[in-house]
Amino acid sequence: MSLPRHFAEWQSRVDARMAELLPSEDLPAPALSQSMAYSALAPGKRVRPLLCMASALAVGGDPDAALDGACSLEFLHVFSLIHDDLPAIDNDDLRRGRPTNHKVYGEGMAILAGDALFALALKVALTSHAEPAIAHHAGLCLAECAEVLVRGEVLDVLSEGENPDLALVQEIHAMKTGALLGCACEMGGRLGGANEAQAASLRAYGQHLGLAFQIADDVLNETGNEEQLGKASGSDRARGKQTYVAVMGVDGARAAAEREISAALAALDDMPGETDTLRTFARYVIDRQH
């Protein structure tokens, strides 16, 4: 199972637009712009942007209408990666196959580059649509999501080394991944013209997909190799992290991911537009090898 064929082209459009939206190196303190671009433009799957654009399509809208919203989601995601990787939090040296931001630019700059990407994400979301009410919704969705994301990271860190617990791991994954994927799909839908019911269905699709995505990540962290992962394999277990694999083993985790994917697909039943892209993406999430 591979990604929808037009995704490579969408990824290029997202990367090009992110490069345009990132701050210039002609501004004061150009090192900040460089540090932001280093992490934001690192090769990545652009899962959140693609979901956002595909959700616009699912309500019969133009994916390009969701392009700036798509970029805002990736900027927010990258902010959270930079901060989570810091020595005082997860202390990771590698991200997307490259040294983490603080390894290249130092801790102080990494903290501030994360902050600046967070601010940029909000600014871009709030200017993603000409209609203030829709742009307002995009920004609010992102701000609420960021709050949940940060609390999920704290919960994750504080729960390391505790006995694996299904309710806890579900909560962490819903906060760290489900919320932002739900936001991505709802935002894309709204930027593409969704009504309230469609927006709610797309959010549900994204939340279920987010859980499946994170469960699949847990499985990959256990079964993948370093080349596939861009970081050391088995690192979650070594750290005593709360994961689906720790709670129910690899097979149990795979079955749980399948259930989430079924729920995600069911949420697409009444969409007025093209949902093949979102459906293909859902299958890809649990079949992917990296």
Next chain:
Amino acid sequence: MSLPRHFAEWQSRVDARMAELLPSEDLPAPALSQSMAYSALAPGKRVRPLLCMASALAVGGDPDAALDGACSLEFLHVFSLIHDDLPAIDNDDLRRGRPTNHKVYGEGMAILAGDALFALALKVALTSHAEPAIAHHAGLCLAECAEVLVRGEVLDVLSEGENPDLALVQEIHAMKTGALLGCACEMGGRLGGANEAQAASLRAYGQHLGLAFQIADDVLNETGNEEQLGKASGSDRARGKQTYVAVMGVDGARAAAEREISAALAALDDMPGETDTLRTFARYVIDRQH
């Protein structure tokens, strides 16, 4: 010169509303809520909230209409204080007379509490008014300001130890303080019903006041004692920071602050409402002893 008499009552309203808006300790990871509240509710002058409410009054509006906007500004300010104080950035042990956030909760939690306060600030600004276009403006103003604030901090850190330079110190102060005070006044004005011209004048007032405020801070850092400052005096000079005092001495800095205050007051000439509060505040900023 003291603060306007109703400021003590406004400060109480701001503190009470901030306490309501802060996340509950019943949420997962209650330590995050505690860490956020520790810094957000620490005793402070609440300069940005008071300016916001006084600006609503200056356009003939109700200061309470700007109360949530006022809180969002303080949350954003506290986020930037927590991150700036971190060991990897300014490495300060004391803030507002108390141990800094990371001294109490550890670096990882301080980083994430700052992030969560940033998210909360945006959420509160985006829900500060029933009219989406006005709430949208409040959020966008805050997001743009946060970008400038963070870049100002990077510039400040990178310029430490360099030869004192007037253009550079003006730029740093405009970015680190002028932008947020300008945003505070514009936001308060808009929440109080300002038209575009009034909003622009209030922004100008706030930007000039912000410069004066920071110049006065430079002077206080040099001439105040630790009890007045809540931190060690002379710390800017010891660190080789870019300050007005370093560029033009204490007397030159005081004169520069006077000029900024005159410019700030001139911007209030055509306001339709009560501007005594903003005028009194402007005098206070350069006469204060802490």
